[in-house]
Amino acid sequence: MSAAAPALPRPGHLGTDRRLLTIAGELAVAITICVVGYFWAAEWFQVHEAAWTVQVLQLLGVDTSGVVPGSILIFRGPGEVLEGIVTLSCSSVLSVGGLVALTAVVLRGRGLHALFGLVVATAAVVVANMVRLVLSALAGWAWGGPAMTLFHDWAGTLWALASTLGGFLLMVCLTLPAAERAEQDVAGRHTARRPQSWARPGLGYRTADVVAPPAGSRPRLASFVHRRVLPRRLSAHLAARRESGRIDYRIGHQPVDRRIATVQRLAADGLGAHSASLVAVATYDDDARVLEALALAVAARQWEPVVDARVSALRLWARGWMQASGHRDDAPRPRRPHGAHAAPDGAVTAPRTAPPPARGALPTPLDFARPHPEDLP
Incomplete structure (x- = not known):
């Protein structure tokens, strides 16, 4: 039994x-x-x-x-x-x-x-x-x-x-949000102009192109407050925070070469400046060259501070992509000092990070907004 x-x-x-x-x-x-x-x-x-x-x-x-x-x-x-x-x-x-x-x-x-x-x-x-x-x-x-x-x-x-x-x-x-900024209208039609390649369950689909009405020049309270009421530094900080959480769907409509250049340009502004757009590219894009460029751009900026969960997700994703694709550092290696051991054959090494900028060369980490034209040299 x-x-x-x-x-x-x-x-x-x-x-x-x-x-x-x-x-x-x-x-x-x-x-x-x-x-x-x-x-x-x-x-x-x-x-x-x-x-x-x-x-x-x-x-x-x-x-x-x-x-x-x-x-x-x-x-x-x-x-x-x-x-x-x-x-x-x-x-x-x-x-x-x-x-x-x-x-x-x-x-x-x-x-x-x-x-x-x-x-x-x-x-x-x-x-x-x-x-x-x-x-x-x-x-x-x-x-x-x-x-x-x-x-x-x-x-x-x-x-x-x-x-x-x-x-x-x-x-x-x-x-x-206002009707022109919403992703769906009252009939449930998707109006965010999300690329078809980025369509996923739960994000909405565009079965037919929705002709958006021309944007009028009606006065906006937020625009008046930012231009006339708020101090310049506070307005720039709020705009940078909003840009950090905004997904730019125009990236998905670009050809591959322009998409790669756009991803590199956004990452060069700082991982926290356009983190939502970069996370969207890493999540929904299916072109290996675009994902490769994004992973290299993220891996090259490891010295930046982690300002939110999206930046942490980008770093973890880039590390996983680099390890899965078996990247090596093809640059000439310096002579190792006496007594140092060489890395075993087949070891995966991350690309060398970009050197941190000099003090005062970039905005402080608390403000990822682009400088105003008059502030540029």
Whole structure:
């Protein structure tokens, strides 16, 4: 008789469990933001929204007073005072807390774009809620307390719902990239002009050429901020960081010789300057000469600092390519000193790296942007 085989434990669903933990953590973060923001900022919103509403009513000629914090005193006639209290449900703290939670959990990958969208959407929601309070106060000033309560509880509730939804849509509109910069249109057609040789599952395919509409000369807020508001060094740093994460799909449309020259030129700017484009070439290009040129260019710049994960991936890929292709250093070897041992026959050696540039010859590693024309010698 043979002994029964021991029961082996079934492998756990590590990927599923990790994803569930990630979702649970994001939900916990969103709930924490809403709860903490509610108790920490509710009073501030009550007091300031009441004060701002009083100022608007005074500009409209209504006899009001904000002497009581969080309340709107409306003087309707001789001896008749109507008090409107801005409660927690009357303020915009709930809408603002929800927008902050959504930005932190869902849209945080967009960075500064998400922050800009959150600021604009928050301002829009606060202004819309002030309009609601002003209209409620005007209804009470004209027709008395019951009219103010009726307008606030019914029309004001619908107004608050619409303003919250509008603020969220405004935030998403400002956070997501523009239509001409997106890789797919609303119909799902691929519009990034990715080369057919770079088409892979999950990246989208272009079944037919999509005729893009001519780009108009509409004013752009980002262009105005970079040219007129931000300091020059900060603008160059942000532009360099964006260029580092941008894939230039024009490379795949070039012939092989021009593709090799482009890869060498991009690598000469620094591995961190166009790391996303170089990683795309290493991942999707299928021409051995282009990949050979990229591997040699990366291997020749081993002295550069590792600024992100893409540079690390490029170095590891170049090392693997060099070892798999069996590269040797064909340059004349110097005479080895006495007592040194020669490398065994068949050993794979990496190509000699380019010497580091002199101090001050290139930009600092923190800024990979190309120098401005007036800065060139």
